[in-house]
Amino acid sequence: MQHWSVLTCSEEESRVLGRCLGAAAPAGLIVLLNGPLGAGKTCFAQGVAYGLGVDEQMPVTSPTYALMNIHQGRLPLYHFDLYRLGRVDDLEDLGYDEYAEGQGLTLVEWADRMEKSLESSLIVTISGRGESERRLELTAVDSRGEHLLSAVKSAWETGLAAKNL
Numbered sequence: 416m417q418h419w420s421v422l423t424c425s426e427e428e429s430r431v432l433g434r435c436l437g438a439a440a441p442a443g444l445i446v447l448l449n450g451p452l453g454a455g456k457t458c459f460a461q462g463v464a465y466g467l468g469v470d471e472q473m474p475v476t477s478p479t480y481a482l483m484n485i486h487q488g489r490l491p492l493y494h495f496d497l498y499r500l501g502r503v504d505d506l507e508d509l510g511y512d513e514y515a516e517g518q519g520l521t522l523v524e525w526a527d528r529m530e531k532s533l534e535s536s537l538i539v540t541i542s543g544r545g546e547s548e549r550r551l552e553l554t555a556v557d558s559r560g561e562h563l564l565s566a567v568k569s570a571w572e573t574g575l576a577a578k579n580l
Contacts, residue, residue, distance in 0.1 A: 417555040430462035437466020439566035440520045447526035450541035456524045491519030498525040536560035
């Protein structure tokens with residue numbers, strides 16, 4: 416299992432890291448996004464959406480009450496929020512299986528609230544460190560996640576991310 420940890424110093428840096436992930440993501444990938452309330456999950460998700468080519472004029476918000484939003488870009492982004500759910504069985508009602516590993520990128524906020532863990536390729540855990548700093552822990556679960564993590568890390572470390580700030 417490949418693991419990488421990065422510290423961001425602003426919401427915009429967290430978005431840029433998400434943008435790196437979205438730009439490198441292949442179709443059919445599932446990314447689990449965890450962290451406490453206010454950690455910056457939706458901010459990171461916005462970056463993923465913009466990296467996928469979603470129009471930046473389109474609002475990308477946490478689908479806490481809708482439970483799932485679809486955003487169109489280079490690939491569709493299936494953005495789930497499981498805050499209000501507690502069982503994997505509840506996902507069937509949302510049609511989760513029809514989206515997961517399909518033609519887009521599936522991003523699941525609050526995946527750690529499930530009683531049973533979901534299959535995924537990459538897990539991103541965000542924790543707050545003061546008012547604007549965030550620690551993002553990215554863990555690849557399979558070979559597809561390892562390829563994505565390597566691409567994200569390379570983009571971030573070579574300064575491509577800094578040019579997007």
